[in-house]
Amino acid sequence: MLVSNTRLETLEGILDRLRVDIKLNGLKNSKQREEILTVLYKSGTHLSPEEITHKIRAHDKNASISSVYRILSFLEKNGFITALETDKSGRRYEIAAKEHHDHIICIHCGDIIEFVNPEIEQMQISITKELGAKLISHDMRLFVKCSKCQGL
């Protein structure tokens, strides 16, 4: 079953959580953290660090990719975004404020379809429970030739 692209939270709600998180960690506010989260929220897709850098440079000419990497790492660690490896070219990031989902990736055109299957989710929990292990996170990628690329 496909996942709608609707965010579960408003952008302002997410930014508020970010500000609280920053306070709790004794950190200081920064425009860039908010800007990157905003870019990911608005795009709704999976962006590479390079694409993100390019986008934030629209408002901030000198933004550097190294800061983008630092911030992405912080945002991922704190659960605001999630990473996905679609191929060998590196990681891509998406906003975490969506329903949990897995990914179908077309190996030809790179298109990504998001889906969730509650039965599979449940089985994953059962499987690890049987082993006495605790499921921390999971990751399922279906690599396909999508309908548009069938003829190629």
Added chain:
Amino acid sequence: MLVSNTRLETLEGILDRLRVDIKLNGLKNSKQREEILTVLYKSGTHLSPEEITHKIRAHDKNASISSVYRILSFLEKNGFITALETDKSGRRYEIAAKEHHDHIICIHCGDIIEFVNPEIEQMQISITKELGAKLISHDMRLFVKCSKCQGL
């Protein structure tokens, strides 16, 4: 359900297939290709290119890691081995002559448990079929804290 570590094929059988494959591709025989496949077959685990290089150097003092990469790439492309990314430190390889399986990876000790769930396998096919896409390959990783690491 756990997957036994039994190989589906003898080492000689696999090497024979490799030799046929090499002929068909107009390539030449090489000790290293067979040696690497043998190392992976005998180890039964997931080895990094560096570990593989170290092992084949037991019989071949000057073996280089770049050849290992080249050969791993060939063996993967031709279906003799499969790659797995357990963490950010790079890819690991295992012999393909096992039952198809997915991986449970302990984020603490790095232990890997192999399992297969036929129902999930079936669902993955149905999900992609519904979209008119053709499933080429898939990949499911359950990151856990394993029973031995629970207390940590």
Added chain:
DNA sequence: GTATCTGCAAATGCTTTGCACACCC
């Protein structure tokens, strides 16, 4: 002999880090 295979060293590409200055509280 000719094409493939190999080791070596250099290059590549993504990501991380050190440092000095800028900025927040």
Added chain:
DNA sequence: GGGTGTGCAAAGCATTTGCAGATAC
């Protein structure tokens, strides 16, 4: 003011590639 954030350049690290000599057929 002191600690955190940022840009820049350099470093890291896994992986790839160019090249010349070695090897297979």
